[in-house]
Amino acid sequence: MEKWWQKAVVYQIYPRSFQDSNGDGIGDLQGIIQRIDYLKYLGINTVWLNPIYTSPNDDNGYDISDFRGIMAEFGTMEDFDELVTVLKANGIRIVMDLVLNHTSDEHPWFIEARKSKDNQYRDYYLWAQGYEGKEPTNWESFFGGSLWEHDEMTDEYYLHLFSKKMPDLNWKNEKLRQEMYAIAHFWSEKGVDGFRIDAVVHIDKDTTYPQAANDGGRPYVMADQYYANRECVHDYCQEFHQHVLAGTDIMTVGEAASASIEEALRYTAPSRQEFDMIITFESTSFDIDPMLNPSVPPKWTQKKPDLLEIKASWMKWQDGLYGKGWNTLYWNNHDMPRVVSRYGNDVEYHKESAKMLATVLYGLWGTPYLLQGEEIGMTNVAFETLAEYRDVEIQTFYREALATGSVSHEEAMAMIHSRSRDNARTPMQWDDTIFSGFSDVKPWIGVNKNHAQINVATSMSDDNSILAYYKKLIELRTTSVYSDVLTYGKTTLLLPEHESVFMYTRTWKNQILAVVVNFFETEEQIQLPFTIDTCLLHNYHTLDYVDSILTLRPYEACWFIVSE
Ligand code: TEU
Ligand code: CA
Numbered sequence: 001m002e003k004w005w006q007k008a009v010v011y012q013i014y015p016r017s018f019q020d021s022n023g024d025g026i027g028d029l030q031g032i033i034q035r036i037d038y039l040k041y042l043g044i045n046t047v048w049l050n051p052i053y054t055s056p057n058d059d060n061g062y063d064i065s066d067f068r069g070i071m072a073e074f075g076t077m078e079d080f081d082e083l084v085t086v087l088k089a090n091g092i093r094i095v096m097d098l099v100l101n102h103t104s105d106e107h108p109w110f111i112e113a114r115k116s117k118d119n120q121y122r123d124y125y126l127w128a129q130g131y132e133g134k135e136p137t138n139w140e141s142f143f144g145g146s147l148w149e150h151d152e153m154t155d156e157y158y159l160h161l162f163s164k165k166m167p168d169l170n171w172k173n174e175k176l177r178q179e180m181y182a183i184a185h186f187w188s189e190k191g192v193d194g195f196r197i198d199a200v201v202h203i204d205k206d207t208t209y210p211q212a213a214n215d216g217g218r219p220y221v222m223a224d225q226y227y228a229n230r231e232c233v234h235d236y237c238q239e240f241h242q243h244v245l246a247g248t249d250i251m252t253v254g255e256a257a258s259a260s261i262e263e264a265l266r267y268t269a270p271s272r273q274e275f276d277m278i279i280t281f282e283s284t285s286f287d288i289d290p291m292l293n294p295s296v297p298p299k300w301t302q303k304k305p306d307l308l309e310i311k312a313s314w315m316k317w318q319d320g321l322y323g324k325g326w327n328t329l330y331w332n333n334h335d336m337p338r339v340v341s342r343y344g345n346d347v348e349y350h351k352e353s354a355k356m357l358a359t360v361l362y363g364l365w366g367t368p369y370l371l372q373g374e375e376i377g378m379t380n381v382a383f384e385t386l387a388e389y390r391d392v393e394i395q396t397f398y399r400e401a402l403a404t405g406s407v408s409h410e411e412a413m414a415m416i417h418s419r420s421r422d423n424a425r426t427p428m429q430w431d432d433t434i435f436s437g438f439s440d441v442k443p444w445i446g447v448n449k450n451h452a453q454i455n456v457a458t459s460m461s462d463d464n465s466i467l468a469y470y471k472k473l474i475e476l477r478t479t480s481v482y483s484d485v486l487t488y489g490k491t492t493l494l495l496p497e498h499e500s501v502f503m504y505t506r507t508w509k510n511q512i513l514a515v516v517v518n519f520f521e522t523e524e525q526i527q528l529p530f531t532i533d534t535c536l537l538h539n540y541h542t543l544d545y546v547d548s549i550l551t552l553r554p555y556e557a558c559w560f561i562v563s564e
Contacts, residue, residue: 014027023440100169100200201259255279337424338379
C-alpha cells in the first residue's frame, strides 16, 4: 500500500542557518515561515527540522535541556504552532529531529543525577568507576578523545558518546524509556508528520564495559561493537512504535550511520514495526581512507572516490532492500561536507558536477533528502582561522589531533576545510548582500564569501541554474507522469565495470527510465543498449548521440525514457 513518505522529497532545514527574522544573527522559526513561498517554488513536500528544543547549544541543539520547550533563539511554541499551520496549509509535511540517545548536562534529570549515587535520576544515565586510575574503558567519543567524563561530586565517570556536555541516557531503565516515549507522544500530538531519530543505533551499550582491542594508533578507539546496532536497539524501537506510532501514519527515519544492509533489513522490514527507513553513512563514505592518517579518526581522511565501490555499494542497498524495506537517498546533511566540493568540481565544473551528482543519486529507488543550499550548489567554506569555526566537534578534533604530535596546525586546518560539519552549516545564501539575505546583522557563523555568485536570487533568474535543475528533478519525482517509475521502479545496473560512467535503468510496469552519467571530468563514449524516446533531464544543452554512440562530456548527466 502506498505511503506518503514514498513520494516525499525531504528538504532538511538547519534552522540556525536558514533565515533570521529578528536581527540577532541566528535563524529562527519565523524566518522559516517567511520563506514558505521559496519552499513551495522548489516543489518539496516535506521538511525535516534539525532540533529546535531548549538547549545550551553546545552541539547546536542536539544537547537538549527541555524536550518540550522551544529554544529561546528560535522563538516560541506559538511560533512553532504557526509554522506547522502554514506548512500544512501549503501541503508540506514536517519531520522533527528526535534526540533519544542523550540529554544536555543542563537537563534537570542530569543536574539531579550527579548529586548522589542514590539519586532517583542516577540510573537515567550511564555511570562507572575508573579502571586502573583511568577512564572505565578505552572507548573513543565520536567527537574525539575519551567518551568518559569524571564527575568529582561522586567520584564516578559518566558516558558521553558525543560532547562531555551530552551525557548518554540509560535505555535499560524502563522508567527512562517511558519518559522518552511521552516526549515523542507530546510532539506527535502537536501534529508532526514524522521523526528523524538521532543516533538511534547507539541507545544500547554493553554496560559490562569491556576494554576494546587497540592497535596503538590512538589512545582511545571506536568500539561500535559495544555501542552500536546491539540487539536491544531493535527491541526498544519496536517498543517505541507500540507506545508512540501505532495507529498513526507518522513516518520514522532512523539515523543508523553504521548499520549494515543486514541490519537495515531488520530496521526497515514493515512487519518488524521499527522504522520506515534508515540513514546509513555507507553511501557517503567512499572518499575515506583511515590508512592515510592513522593519527586522526577516519572521517578526517580523504581519498579520490572509486566509482566501482560507489556502484557496488549503492546496488547492494537498491537490491537488498527492494520489496523488503525502504531506502533513503542523500549526499548531504548537517554532519558532512558539501557534496559538490567533496565529489564534484566546485570551480571549473560547478554547475555541471552539482547537477550530475543530483542526477545520479535522485534517479535511484528511495526517498531523497536534500540539505538546504544543496539545490543552489552551495560549497564548502574555508575559514582562515580556527576561531571562525563553531562546531564543538571541530574544536575537539583540533585539540586531539595536535596533541598526537604528528599533525601540524596546517594539516589540521586542511582537514577541517575539507571534512568538517561547519561546511554544511554556513548561512543559507539568499542573495548577494553582505550577509547573503540571511540576516541584517553579522550571523552566528561566517557567510561563505562565494554567496555573491552562489545564491537563490541569482539562481532564480538563470534557467540554466542548479536551482532550476533541482526544481525540475523534484517535479519529475513528485507530480509528473514519471513519478511512479521513479518511486517504485526496479533498479538495474548497466556497464558495472565502467570506472567513470554510472548507468542504470528503473523499470516499472511498461516504463523504463535510464540514468546515464559521467561521474568524472574525462570525456567518455558509450554504446547505449536501448532507444532514447524522451530526454527528461540533461545538464548540457545538446546531446552528442550518433548511431547509438553517446559522447559524455565532463560530468554530463541525463535521465531518458527509453525503449528496448
Ligand atoms: O549524529 C550521530 C553521529 O554522528 C553518529 O551516528 C556517528 O557519527 C556515527 O554513528 C559514526 O559511525 C547525530 C547528529 O546528526 C549530529 O549532528 C549530532 O552531533 C549527534 O547525533 C549527537 O546528537
Ligand atoms: Ca533570529
